[in-house]
Amino acid sequence: MGRKSIELILFIVLIFLLAFFLYKGATSSGYNWQWFRIDEFFLKFDKGKLILGPFLKGLLITFQISFLSFILTNVLGFTFGIFRVLNSFVARLLGYLYVEIFRNTPLIIQILFFYFVIAPVFNISGFWSAVIALSLFEGAYACEIVRAGIESIDKGQWEASFSLGLSKGNTISYIILPQAIKKVMLPLTNIFVSLIKDSALVSVIAVYDLTMEAQKAISETFMTFEIWLTVAFTYFLINVIILIMLRLFSYKMRWGDV
Amino acid sequence: MNFLKKFFLILLLFSFAANLSASEGTLDKILKRGVLKVGMSTFVPWAMYDKKGRLVGFEIDVAKRLAKDMGVKVQFVPTKWSGIIPALLTGKFDIIIGGMSITPQRALKVNFSIPYDYSGMSIVANKTKAKGFNSLKYFNKKGVIIAVRIGTTAEVAAKKYMPNATIKLFDDESQAIQELLLGRAHAVVASAPMPAFQAIKHSDRLFLPIKDTFTKEPIGFAIRKGDSDFLNFLNSWITYVKAEGFLKERKHYWFYTRDWEKLIK
Numbered sequence: 001m002g003r004k005s006i007e008l009i010l011f012i013v014l015i016f017l018l019a020f021f022l023y024k025g026a027t028s029s030g031y032n033w034q035w036f037r038i039d040e041f042f043l044k045f046d047k048g049k050l051i052l053g054p055f056l057k058g059l060l061i062t063f064q065i066s067f068l069s070f071i072l073t074n075v076l077g078f079t080f081g082i083f084r085v086l087n088s089f090v091a092r093l094l095g096y097l098y099v100e101i102f103r104n105t106p107l108i109i110q111i112l113f114f115y116f117v118i119a120p121v122f123n124i125s126g127f128w129s130a131v132i133a134l135s136l137f138e139g140a141y142a143c144e145i146v147r148a149g150i151e152s153i154d155k156g157q158w159e160a161s162f163s164l165g166l167s168k169g170n171t172i173s174y175i176i177l178p179q180a181i182k183k184v185m186l187p188l189t190n191i192f193v194s195l196i197k198d199s200a201l202v203s204v205i206a207v208y209d210l211t212m213e214a215q216k217a218i219s220e221t222f223m224t225f226e227i228w229l230t231v232a233f234t235y236f237l238i239n240v241i242i243l244i245m246l247r248l249f250s251y252k253m254r255w256g257d258v
Numbered sequence: 259m260n261f262l263k264k265f266f267l268i269l270l271l272f273s274f275a276a277n278l279s280a281s282e283g284t285l286d287k288i289l290k291r292g293v294l295k296v297g298m299s300t301f302v303p304w305a306m307y308d309k310k311g312r313l314v315g316f317e318i319d320v321a322k323r324l325a326k327d328m329g330v331k332v333q334f335v336p337t338k339w340s341g342i343i344p345a346l347l348t349g350k351f352d353i354i355i356g357g358m359s360i361t362p363q364r365a366l367k368v369n370f371s372i373p374y375d376y377s378g379m380s381i382v383a384n385k386t387k388a389k390g391f392n393s394l395k396y397f398n399k400k401g402v403i404i405a406v407r408i409g410t411t412a413e414v415a416a417k418k419y420m421p422n423a424t425i426k427l428f429d430d431e432s433q434a435i436q437e438l439l440l441g442r443a444h445a446v447v448a449s450a451p452m453p454a455f456q457a458i459k460h461s462d463r464l465f466l467p468i469k470d471t472f473t474k475e476p477i478g479f480a481i482r483k484g485d486s487d488f489l490n491f492l493n494s495w496i497t498y499v500k501a502e503g504f505l506k507e508r509k510h511y512w513f514y515t516r517d518w519e520k521l522i523k
Contacts, residue, residue, distance in 0.1 A: 116433075120440045126426075206405070206426040206437075215340060216427060219409040222367045224344040 034223055038230055041217055058213030059234065065130055065202060065209060066195040072135035073191060077142025082177075084147045087168060095143065102140035108201050110137055115205040130202035130209075138191050138198070145191075149184035150176055186250050193239045200235070210234065284352050284481065284488040294325045294332050295351035299339040301431070302452050303512045304357040308521040316512040320374070321355040323504065324495060340409035340429065343367055347482060353492075357449065359411040359475040369485070370478035371492040374505055378471025379415040382453035382464050383445040384438050391467050397445055398422050405434035405443040412447045415473050439463055449475075451513055 026033060044051040083095035102110070114133040115126065124132070153176050161171040203212035214231040218224050288294050298305050298317060305315040313334055325332035335351040346354050346368060357377060360370045383391055391397060397404065398420040406412040408427040416425050426443060428434045435456055437443045446453060450471045457466045479492050499505055512518060 112433075116436055116440070120442075126442075204429060206428055212427070215408055219340060219413060219427075220363070222343055222363060224341070 033226065034221075035226055037221065037223060038226055041213075041227070041230075054213040054217060055210060055231070055234070058208060058210035059238075061127075061207065062196060062199050062209040062211075065127070065134065065199045065207070066192065068131045069134040069138065069195050069199070070192050072131065073138040073142050073195070074188060076135060076139030077146050077188065080139065080143040081146025081150065082172060084143065085150050085172070095147075099140045099143050102137050103144075107133075107137050107198060108204060111201055111205060126205050126207045129205060130199070130207045134195060134198060134202070138195055141194075142188060142191055145184050145187045146180070149180035152183060153179050185253070186246070189246050189250070192246075193242055196239055196242070197235060284485050285491055288328065288330055288352055292330050294321070294328060294330050294353070295335055296321045296325075296332060297335050297337050297342055297346055297351040297354045298356040299337055299342060301339075301357055301449065302455065303518065306522060309523070314518065314521055316375075316508055317355050317357055319508045319512075320505070323499065324355070324492075327495060327499075338429065339407065342409075343480070346480060349482075352481065352488075354480040357477055358480050360478045361411060361414065361475075364480070367483075368480040369483050369489050370480055371489060372496055373476035373478050374496045374500065375477040375509065377449045377475050377477055379412055379447055379473040379475070380450040380453045380471045381445050381447050381467055382438070382457050383467050384441055384443070385463055385465050387441050388444045388467065391444070393468065394419050394472060396467070402445075403443040405437045405446050407431050407434055407448065410448070411473075411475055412449065416447045419472065 040053060041055045042053045043056065044053055080095045080098050083091040084099075086092060111130065111133045114136075115129040118124075119126075119129045150172075157175055157179070158171060161175045166174065199209055200211040202209055203215060206212065208216075210231060214227050218227050221227075298313075298321070300306055301315075303315050304317040305313055308314045313336075318334070321334070322332055335345075337345050337350070339356075342354055342356065342358075343364065345351065354368075357375070358364070358370075359377065360373060364370070381394070381397070383397075388396070388402075396402075400422050402420070402423040403426055404416045404420055404423045405426045405428060406416050407430060413425065413427065416423070423444075426434075426437065428437065431446075431448055431452060434443070434446045434448070438446045438456075439460060445467070446456070454466060457464045479496075481488055481492070496505075
């Protein structure tokens, strides 16, 4: 028996004990585990036909919301990011206020406020309320990324551009932004992952995303822990897949270090 | 290595100790602790906060009386309704006293006492959106939106009686009512008397399509499975206070008079 094998045995025993405690916790709590009922929430076979379960339907909505928000987030991020480096005092103040207000208040309150207070005025649906509220929140972060990207470009670039007689606007759009975009591409795409996670909060305004479908399933079956664990794992899996794809893509595009 | 061996031995002892600790009933635990922990959620007029931030309501009176008869103090644990059963199962409190309807689905997870009260679902609708809807069949149509609180029997009733309507789920009743007031839902289904209260409060925008409740639901205490002694005590207690007239008197005060409103406003 070498030292390594003893440690290995100890490790196995420890894992075993951990599993035992988890098992004890799971059984002694009086909670009746029913993992075997989980699959029907994803796919069901009905008379030989495949039917999308509620979780997959919810996942589609989650994707739709995240994707639309991602586009809008980028629009907001670039607009206000550029605002924050302009000469105009008003534009800079607007950018500053936007970022600080949306970064320093809870997203759940922003979503509720938008849906119950602002949406009725313009007759915006629950789905679009969710998209807009999420975009405004994530856009504040995107704005900071864009601003940092612009500010990371060497001062010499600005000076060279001005000495060639370009205006500030032209300098930004032809000289600075093309260089900054390359730098901010990766952090901006990471926002997509944040959006997928944060979109779980739209369930508070009765939008049927994955989280809402999970809550509905729980209220019907009371399989609380099985469903939450499954849904959390689904989010995890999807985000890991997206991250891996982003890494490969960014490597191909040579967006710089990850 | 020596340290690891010791550590391992201690762990082993612990795991045996965990197994050996005698399991005592909830009743003994409560008496030893001197506190009855009650899981509840706010539903008007079962449980609500008064002006001073204290809990009042029908269920609050029931819980206080139960604790008094056990000779212990009462501690309320306000919990989101949608998560109240798992919170009970994982031991966050001893009992749910919150106007919980006895249903087969719930009874698969928890043990219910005999009913100590009966409630029913009623429906309140938006005057402009649901114009002329004077029976449930009008609401059972595609395109009709019903807002309810998630995890309640209102959700079950809405699905059962209005399967063709779209059900929108919210975490609490005030949000569902807000949705109705904004005209984004045709109706809200909830336990009586809340819909009637709302129809009076917003008589300009809301109305009651049907005057009475359309379901009858037994209300019971919910406790964890596998504790027949505690369940037996609860059943005996309910039988006792029922005979005494306490439940009837409290029910009348909270549901058929509005004397308590001055506590709230």
